[in-house]
Amino acid sequence: MNIQPVISKGDHRSALKRIESLMEKGNKTKEEEIELETLFILVEKYEDEHFIILPPNPIDAIKFRLEQEGLSQTDFAKILGSKHRASEYLNKKIPLSIQAIRRIRDSLGISGDILIQKYATKK
Incomplete structure (x- = not known):
């Protein structure tokens, strides 16, 4: 050896x-x-x-989890309580709110550490 x-x-x-x-x-x-x-x-x-692995972008993590669970944007809207807000988040129009982060964490099991990261929004 x-x-x-x-x-x-x-x-x-x-x-x-x-x-x-x-x-x-x-x-x-x-x-x-x-x-x-x-x-x-x-x-x-x-x-x-x-080989440093950066945590995923919060929205990419949400989309990945939705896909893993076989959930649609409509299902995501039910988690958030708003179709409009779900669309805004998934299209990166606005940053995730604390309330949304909590709901997503509790419903989809995505770590809050991932969800609180900053990401670029499209205005």
């Missing part, structure tokens, strides 16, 4: 290739299991530091 730190793109590629080969292998030895687990940890640490 020759495990090295993952500190560069090349190290990352090599570690991923090794992980893939170990994953495809049927009966792994105890040493290979330890190597695989260690590589997972090293790759995860590297990716956490180098």
Whole structure:
């Protein structure tokens, strides 16, 4: 077992290739299991530091959740209590209000941390 730190793109590629080969292998030895687990940890640490994933835009998150749940804009309007307001939000005409954020969080289960983010509106 020759495990090295993952500190560069090349190290990352090599570690991923090794992980893939170990994953495809049927009966792994105890040493290979330890190597695989260690590589997972090293790759995860590297990716956490180098592949920053920004939270989604609040409106994109709402549209995604509506799609996941098989809900329409009409369903969204029922959550908010207004067809006009639902349209304004989904078309980014106005920012989400605190009341809307609470209703969306409670009804669709989207984190308030995502919903409170600023986003550009179209005037």
